[in-house]
Amino acid sequence: MFGLIPLKTLPGWPEVADPTVIESLTVLLGVPAAIAAVILILGMAPSWFGADRAREIVRKDS
Template structure:
């Protein structure tokens, strides 16, 4: 997959630092977990405040 994309820094540009393990885990696990938590809260909030009552 990465063979099609040249992974080199352009001349005159500073070298890009390699991401740390914490940065990688934040992107791969933290951000999706935060989005899932927001969606879960938005889905459950009506029932917490009485808006999801059925008769």
């Protein structure tokens, strides 16, 4: 897969340092975890705020 992509710095461009383990883990684990947390919060927020309204409706009917 990486055979088609040149992994050398082009002439005239500054050298790039190899990423550290912490930087790699942040990109590979931290960013997807943060995105998943935001999606989870957005998905659960309506039930957090709508549960009280549903209880009030049930109490008024009975």
